[in-house]
Amino acid sequence: MIKRALNLLTSQSFFLLGARATGKTTLLKQKFSPENSLLINLLDPEVHGTLEANPKHLYSMAERDLKKNNWILIDEIQKLPELLDVVHDLIESKSAKFGLTGSSARKLKRGASNLLAGRAFVHRLFPLLPTELGEAFSLETYLAWGGLPKIYDFKSDLERSVYLQSYVQTYLQEEIIAEQIIRKLPPFRKFLGVAAQSNGSIINYSKIANDIRSDPVSVKNYYQILEDTLIGYLLDPYHTSIRKRQRQNPKFYLFDTGVLRAQARQLDVPVREGTYNYGMLFETFIINLVRYNLEYQFKQFELSYLTTKDGAEIDLIIERAGEKTVLIEIKSGTSVRDEELNTLNSFARDVADSEAYCLYRGNIERTVGKVSLLPWEKGLQEMGIYR
Template sequence: MIARNNEINLLLEALATYPAVGIIGARQVGKTTLAAMLTRKWSGPVHHFDLENSEDMARLFDPMLTLKELRGLVILDEIQRMPEIFPALRVLIDKKLDDLRFLILGSASPQMLRQSSESLAGRIRYHRLSGLGLDEIPSGQSEQLWLRGGFPLSFLAQDDAKSFEWRKAFVSTFLERDLPQLGINVSSTTLRRFWNMLAHYHGQIWNASEFARSFGVADTTVRQYLDRLTDALVVRQVQPWHENISKRQVKSPKVFICDSGLTHALLNLPAKHDVLGHPKSGATWEGFVIEQIIRLLRADESECFHWATHSGAKLDFLHVRGSTRTGFEIKRTSSPRLTRSMRIAMHDLKLKHLFVIHAGEHIFPLAENIKAVPISRLSETLMGYL
């Protein structure tokens, strides 16, 4: 088991300020394990309800009756199974009981947990839990993290074959059981085909018309499929950045499978040599690095963009926080070079810094405020940036 101390500390800080904190993340990403780790550092009583357990569901048949007498930390696991509990939580939170906190675990985005956004607005802080990150694994294992992905049971598997077997099983279970439980009423066969096609499209600009033609449905229908998988936290849409400059800019999102290990499973790439020999190898590495950047910067979706012009200039990832803009180019090479596109991005976007993340070993400057950074030094570089 890998101790996720940074995540625990962030949650403890949030619980000191907010009466309710929500941990959201894909199934099997480690939410329940993280909550158990947190309880070891919690000084007061802890009450745990697993809403996939019929006995706990029965105990919460009348949630107000059960919860109003509790004090300390109340953990509600798989909250999307019982959205009707949120009004009761709002009433209890509004009593402003200093000795009562709620830790809510869910396998869907806040947008999908519509009841929480309506009932707990201003009372809850969400924390998105991704898979294991570069700052949590032993030094020198970044390539294994890329190949296997960040799901703990996949990364920690006995060997690559066991890891691949786990990921293939996850995809099937997720499509056949988990998505219907989230209220997504699309056949598992259709979503499997869509997800597989999306894996081949990984890292590209979204083109609804192309997908719609393949499925023989309307553009709006395939857009709904994309949004459903995004809400289930297995797909990421990186929105385009555009502003008033004298260039025509791309205004569609880039799409990624959030976990590189799942991408490799969907592409049926069980081993390292399969991944390295596949045309999407560079794209899956780009997606992996972007997820690590977002995680290390604790960036929310409103801060994350890509940028591209119709004349060919582009930037893989743009982070905007306040008035500060930081760019990232991602190159799976050991010797990245300065490109014209990088210079255009620096000038047109008025970047404070541009980091070129690469697969080599050394940090070195490419130009003023443009620095090449190896993936192995990404954590320390971004911690300095923060």
């Protein structure tokens, strides 16, 4: 049994949101015993049908457990967001405590939900972290197959490949088609492949629209769908002016390197050091790792990237209120030449009250100008991100 890093706060009701197969139901079962909780699984057709016909049936289904002050756990709440009106009433009238899992924040919002207006914590669960995997963690395996828990039950790469292919296909059917989030499926189906292939690049909405025979407004909406269904993340450009940030386009990162390779149809392509693909996977891995750890620590840091008109780039910037701004360059190699850090050193001098790190796969720790060159694990630990 893998102990998850998420500290699930239970002093009041909570949402536990996360992409499919990240382990939400398993975490609930670890946290709550059947003796002090009622689990309502909306993936069960009979349960779903009963509550869809009349959401008020939740009152009678939960009555006995409410009298015992038990937790009421509802799995995949986005399938029936209208239940939240009943949940809200039970929290107010009966001081009930609910644990609500979901894989589509978008569906909850469209269901006129306001996430219970502060009456419930909102947690997010992500793929497994290296620290959660412990001795089972291998960087090469993680870059190739990602961190979905089921991946680590399989013994062969063939099983992992088939699983990830099925995951991508199931996601299309269950999250997009079945939930009726979009009406025109063909452009969106093409978009998913383009989004994966351009992972980690600055989004060019017009070019993508031309590629999939759509329009830029629809493409922006498609990216928002991926973010709302917790499949990806938009990394905004850095600028001290919020208005100027909004004029520039973000980058997009899928939430898992295994799913990324499956969506880009690259599962048959070996992940080899020194290739562009390897560097992109390592960058995605580090940026996701930073984001997930900060989320689990309840940090309200701003993450962004920086690209100048001359093409100089900083992979990741972390703005921390009351602390120094962190500038991060990510290198997938095992060695880094001093001249490769010239750009980062230049930015470190220009950005006030900042500290600069280059994270790489090597083992040697050294300082080059204002830049700390560190093995990626050591660097994240030094920043207080990796625990």
